[in-house]
Amino acid sequence: MTHTPTWRRTYDVAERVVAPHAERWVRSGEFARATALALGVRRTVGRRLSGVTAAAWHLVNLPAQTDVQRLRVQIGALDRDVRRLSLQLEQANPGRERSGGQ
Incomplete structure (x- = not known):
């Protein structure tokens, strides 16, 4: 119990x-x-x-939170654009390897 x-x-x-x-x-x-x-x-x-x-x-002369949020959105959009363009470049040149440290 x-x-x-x-x-x-x-x-x-x-x-x-x-x-x-x-x-x-x-x-x-x-x-x-x-x-x-x-x-x-x-x-x-x-x-x-x-x-x-x-x-x-x-x-x-420092960024506010809203400034940082806006920059994060812009960086995200740029990242998507770079990925999209990289895929298009790879599709246009299937035999070429990507250059750079990636």
Whole structure:
């Protein structure tokens, strides 16, 4: 026979009391509205904070996160173009080996 620790019994009792109320609250329209409001506030604050931090980085002549993200997208596009052109070159010259250290 195993003995259930006191903390676990206390937790189980509290859960049985609190869980039904929490379930009702989570399924309510009030909770949905509060969640939507909180997400909207978070999004707005995040955008403003990003704008302020970007401006601060630009003041000291450093790239902001948005600059780095844009460069990553551009590098990805260039990489795809180089791969596509390399395949076209190999198909146009099937007998030639690729040069370089690859």
